[in-house]
Amino acid sequence: MKELGKYLLLMGKLLVNREKFSTYARLIIDEAIVIGTDSLLIVGIVSTFIGAVTAVQTAHNLYSPIIPLETIGSIVRDMTLLELAPTFTGVVLAGKIGSNIAGHLGSMRITEQIDALEVMGINSASYLILPKIVASLIVFPMLVTLSAFLGIFGGFVAGVLTHSLTAEQYISGIRDNFHGFDIFFALIKAFVFAFLISSISAFRGYYTRGGALEIGKASTMAVTHSCIAILIADYLLAQLILG
């Protein structure tokens, strides 16, 4: 509970005594570029293969002649949009971006760079953390959208190449009974996960104490806590919005 209180106080500190907006604009763009470009490859690879595996395994389990093969496309689409794209992207980014944020802030803390900002009269929490959170809120939904597209595309390639179904059947399947709300739901998840990953990792890094060993510990804790938070939020969102 003490840690939760400290985390909430830090979040509150982000919004008081901020510098001018123009100061943050450049930082947000820089962070967004780093988070986006650094994550494109891993998100692309993971999403494509997850979609492909979902298609192949769904086809393997569909032996009933009364279930049309188009169902494979529908299942890949729904699983990708509702769960795989936001959650897998979240977990992958918790590992990649979360550890990066915690490591960066931890190292700044240990080398007194954060103290230097404070002595200059700059709100270090706001200056360092706010741009990371805002950049994550901008970039994560884009990455989740890309992940959903690549996941469905991966399912298409795998399904057609393994002759589980034809291209027409797959496309018909992904168009059949489509709910636009599923995309909206995936984007809500992306926003929530973006905030959780960036803020939890920043919290872990910002309060690092000690030396190089503690930076490693902070990074590990950032990833672990972010993943747990993602899974809890995933369940709560499903229950609240779809339940």
Next chain:
Amino acid sequence: MIEFSHLNKTFGDKQVLKDVSGVFERGKTNLIIGTSGTGKSVLLKCLVGIFEPDTGEILYDQRKFNGESNDRKQEIRRDIGMLFQGGALFDSKTVEENVMFPLTILAPTMSKSERLDRVDYCLKRVGLEKAKKLMPSEISGGMAKRVGIARAIVMQSKYLFCDEPNSGLDPLTSHVIDELIKDITHEYNITTVVVTHDMNSVLEIGENIMYMFEGENVWQGAKENILQTTVKPLQDFLFANKLIRDMER
């Protein structure tokens, strides 16, 4: 001038500062000396606002600092420059960007050419005008300290704090840093506070010296009087240094 009275600071169940009072004068290099773990750096961090003292009062030229609103504190903090033990340079910025950083954030109305001129002047003052495009990872420890000094004076600070400026430096580089701190103090008539346990620095730049022992200010006075001290812990501290022993002989 910086005045502080009855400062106490506790971490957990360990009281690090015990009713510490003192005055740091303008235009002088004020030294806080003492053995490791006596609370020198904690006192310095209380003075600059990194730590909030549990009790006591800190005044910057009669302006109250601790316990004040954030806006009031920020106003005073913008007059403070600090050199950290490791330099605390931002590792993603070049030397020039590091020195320019306070101006970029705290003086947004200043034109870019004015900022560049000010940065060039400060880098020249610390003898690093040719290193401005280098990254912190490409410069030596001594150079990093000099960049730290340039960054600390770029806002034309009234108060300069230095936390163990000689740590990890060879004697020659230490001497260069000491001379720079002394010259800048006199040139700009600022209040400089240096935390050190290096006796060479004490003898070279110390003008007003405060000796801390187990969290207390046990002696404060001019360098000329330090060797006549009758305070036992200070005598032990001084005579542990060969240079002082030789001087005494």
